[in-house]
Amino acid sequence: MLARQLAFTRGKQLCKYSRFPDDVLAQVARSYSVEHEKRLHEWRENELNSVIPRPEDDPEKPKKFFWFPTGALKETDFSFGNISKWFKHNKAEYVKFNQSFNPMRHEILGADLATAHFLVHRGGLVRFKGNTCWMERNKEGLYELPCSYDPSYILEAVDVNGFDLHYEGLSNLCGLRKLKWLSLKDCKNIDDWGLDKISAEFPELEYLDISGCKKITERGLESLYRMMNLKELIVTNCNKSVAFELACFMLEDCTPGLTCEILMGKNQD
Numbered sequence: 503m504l505a506r507q508l509a510f511t512r513g514k515q516l517c518k519y520s521r522f523p524d525d526v527l528a529q530v531a532r533s534y535s536v537e538h539e540k541r542l543h544e545w546r547e548n549e550l551n552s553v554i555p556r557p558e559d560d561p562e563k564p565k566k567f568f569w570f571p572t573g574a575l576k577e578t579d580f581s582f583g584n585i586s587k588w589f590k591h592n593k594a595e596y597v598k599f600n601q602s603f604n605p606m607r608h609e610i611l612g613a614d615l616a617t618a619h620f621l622v623h624r625g626g627l628v629r630f631k632g633n634t635c636w637m638e639r640n641k642e643g644l645y646e647l648p649c650s651y652d653p654s655y656i657l658e659a660v661d662v663n664g665f666d667l668h669y670e671g672l673s674n675l676c677g678l679r680k681l682k683w684l685s686l687k688d689c690k691n692i693d694d695w696g697l698d699k700i701s702a703e704f705p706e707l708e709y710l711d712i713s714g715c716k717k718i719t720e721r722g723l724e725s726l727y728r729m730m731n732l733k734e735l736i737v738t739n740c741n742k743s744v745a746f747e748l749a750c751f752m753l754e755d756c757t758p759g760l761t762c763e764i765l766m767g768k769n770q771d
Contacts, residue, residue: 603676613677613679621660701729719743741767742767
């Protein structure tokens with residue numbers, strides 16, 4: 503607990519006495535994020551291509567990224583009690599693959615419209631700067647968004663309540679320089695790692711709702727000390743942890759003007 507308190511205090515002092523005015527480091531980090539995601543995507547593509555068989559390959563040379571197996575072989579158990587688990591696992595893997603970062607979409611549309619297309623197509627809501635209405639798909643699954651880069655579309659608010667968003671999907675929410683409002687309410691797959699990525703990606707966020715995210719603990723909340731402009735934070739203490747509440751109180755002390763609303767989770771069976 504002392505280590506957590508020291509981490510908050512250190513973060514507060516670094517932000518208070520930073521030699522870089524006007525959040526220069528935050529601006530550099532945001533401009534770096536898109537390029538970082540592109541490099542990760544290229545690295546994954548090269549890794550996959552390295553194991554694809556080719557006619558000119560030596561049959562005695564193993565077609566592996568490593569020359570030795572990195573894990574034990576796993577047998578697929580299709581017993582009656584395990585079929586549902588196998589199907590659930592493969593479904594989750596497909597969703598993760600479907601949410602992986604697409605660099606071409608960002609190059610054609612820009613960060614704001616690329617993120618809007620990614621979210622609205624999957625059932626999320628977005629609001630652009632200067633508009634009061636939310637953009638969403640209709641009952642037929644259709645929506646109206648530009649299919650080419652338009653600098654007048656600046657994403658300001660994102661609502662993905664209950665959206666089946668994974669850590670891989672968060673890579674599509676990069677390069678959003680003006681995002682002020684973000685709701686991840688009831689996103690069951692957002693955990694401490696995802697919250698750490700969010701805190702690094704959106705240091706200028708003013709509103710964050712992560713209530714109902716059962717995988718978030720006090721360890722993830724500690725990363726929010728980076729978000730010095732955060733004014734309202736809504737969380738759910740699903741495990742009724744004292745350390746979780748203490749992390750919220752230290753966040754309020756670390757971030758000027760921040761108010762944390764702590765909801766109590768339902769009793770877990």
